[in-house]
Amino acid sequence: MKKIDILLLGAGGREHALLMKLAESPRAGKLYVAPGNGGMLQVAEAAPVSQDSPAEVAAWAKDNGIGLVVVGPEAPLVEGVADAVRAAGIACFGPNADAAQMEGSKEFAKKVMARANVPTATYRSFTDRTAAEAYVRELAGPCVVKADGLAAGKGVIVAQTTEEALAGVAQCFDGAFGAAGQTVVIEEMLEGPECSLLALTDGTTVVPLATSQDHKRAYDGDKGPNTGGMGVYSPVPAQLVSAEDLDTMVDVMRRVVAQLKADGITYSGCLYGGFMLTKDGPKVLEFNARFGDPETQVVLPRMHADLVEVFLACDAGNLAEDMVSWDDDWAVSVVLASAGYPGAYEGGKRITGIAQAEQQPGITVYHAGTKLVEDGDLLTAGGRVLDVTAVAPSFAEARERAYAACELIDFDGKQFRTDIGARAL
Ligand code: AMP
Numbered sequence: 509m510k511k512i513d514i515l516l517l518g519a520g521g522r523e524h525a526l527l528m529k530l531a532e533s534p535r536a537g538k539l540y541v542a543p544g545n546g547g548m549l550q551v552a553e554a555a556p557v558s559q560d561s562p563a564e565v566a567a568w569a570k571d572n573g574i575g576l577v578v579v580g581p582e583a584p585l586v587e588g589v590a591d592a593v594r595a596a597g598i599a600c601f602g603p604n605a606d607a608a609q610m611e612g613s614k615e616f617a618k619k620v621m622a623r624a625n626v627p628t629a630t631y632r633s634f635t636d637r638t639a640a641e642a643y644v645r646e647l648a649g650p651c652v653v654k655a656d657g658l659a660a661g662k663g664v665i666v667a668q669t670t671e672e673a674l675a676g677v678a679q680c681f682d683g684a685f686g687a688a689g690q691t692v693v694i695e696e697m698l699e700g701p702e703c704s705l706l707a708l709t710d711g712t713t714v715v716p717l718a719t720s721q722d723h724k725r726a727y728d729g730d731k732g733p734n735t736g737g738m739g740v741y742s743p744v745p746a747q748l749v750s751a752e753d754l755d756t757m758v759d760v761m762r763r764v765v766a767q768l769k770a771d772g773i774t775y776s777g778c779l780y781g782g783f784m785l786t787k788d789g790p791k792v793l794e795f796n797a798r799f800g801d802p803e804t805q806v807v808l809p810r811m812h813a814d815l816v817e818v819f820l821a822c823d824a825g826n827l828a829e830d831m832v833s834w835d836d837d838w839a840v841s842v843v844l845a846s847a848g849y850p851g852a853y854e855g856g857k858r859i860t861g862i863a864q865a866e867q868q869p870g871i872t873v874y875h876a877g878t879k880l881v882e883d884g885d886l887l888t889a890g891g892r893v894l895d896v897t898a899v900a901p902s903f904a905e906a907r908e909r910a911y912a913a914c915e916l917i918d919f920d921g922k923q924f925r926t927d928i929g930a931r932a933l
């Protein structure tokens with residue numbers, strides 16, 4: 509079996525989890541990361557390229573005999589990194605720029621959903637501020653205001669009142685989310701528990717992965733501002749997502765990929781479906797063009813697959829359902845964040861206890877915002893610092909293990925939610 513060298517782009521917990529799974533593959537040769545983090549750089553070498561530059565990534569990959577480039581985050585995909593890598597004759601995991609519009613433009617995604625007849629919130633989109641304000645007043649109640657483009661998970665205002673919605677519209681047009689906010693999508697507010705479904709696809713075959721549930725709000729009891737995600741578990745129990753709901757969600761993923769293909773766009777990579785389980789059935793909240801973070805940190809540990817083979821198959825167009833199977837275990841991951849996150853936070857705090865935590869049964873600690881320094885110390889270097897993931901035969905045990913491990917790890921200002929999975933359990 510020929511080994512191939514791999515370049516992985518990104519620096520979060522998601523990328524650390526991807527890296528560990530890629531490293532397990534018998535096909536994995538040398539592993540490079542750009543930029544990586546304190547955990548990733550313990551198992552891979554840094555590649556001196558900017559992850560958002562299609563030309564730099566493609567040229568470096570070619571010069572260094574890379575056989576597979578794996579793109580973790582959305583920004584490089586929207587910039588066209590996958591297009592450039594493929595044009596250089598190198599296999600790439602992640603959609604081309606046109607397909608990445610499923611995440612890069614909420615309006616684009618809504619139009620695809622309408623053509624594919626997929627259930628989602630009703631919406632209107634605006635480039636004119638006065639028209640947007642008039643629509644919000646006409647709705648006269650709860651609605652959701654979204655900046656159209658990429659805003660690192662922050663461009664969504666869930667407004668209970670007209671005043672909150674007007675403030676959201678103002679934020680978008682006043683440039684709080686940069687260019688992303690110059691087109692504004694205003695949609696119906698959906699209610700119910702959320703459920704994420706990731707799917708791998710080569711543009712034709714769609715392989716759904718296990719369900720998971722993120723916790724987006726910063727504080728216990730789903731209070732406080734939206735974040736990138738404070739904790740997650742997998743799978744979502746049948747009491748929350750029925751077999752019928754799951755069928756609907758899988759069907760949505762298949763219909764969207766087929767619709768894109770009919771539109772002349774091959775979607776190759778991971779498609780992330782964010783769903784609200786409403787009383788009228790699952791409805792799409794959003795699509796992302798990549799693995800979820802922190803969803804990946806609970807989905808991959810339960811997955812049996814040769815990730816290198818699977819990613820190559822997504823690129824080559826020969827993905828097959830039987831390349832992936834699942835553990836019966838449960839996984840829970842708790843995010844340890846810096847004080848102040850998702851607002852301003854300080855980096856550079858010394859982290860202790862990771863090795864001790866990883867000696868506990870079923871525990872893996874994925875690094876998100878960490879940095880290794882010369883004396884071998886590990887320092888905080890981001891809002892979300894670590895993802896403490898536990899796998900166990902029961903949901904309750906996975907939760908207990910994860911929280912026991914969180915207590916063993918320390919850094920100045922450590923904050924985390926204490927109720928990840930509590931409601932579902
Ligand atoms: P998005 O980035 O579009 O997924 O939005 C981020 C979060 O905002 C979602 O995970 C939901 O918690 C919330 N959200 C987005 N759209 C809606 C909606 N139509 N109704 C209620 N909540 C929403």
Ligand code: GLY
Pocket residue numbers: 661722736737796799800801802803
């Ligand atoms: N956990 C939410 C996301 O990855 O977008």
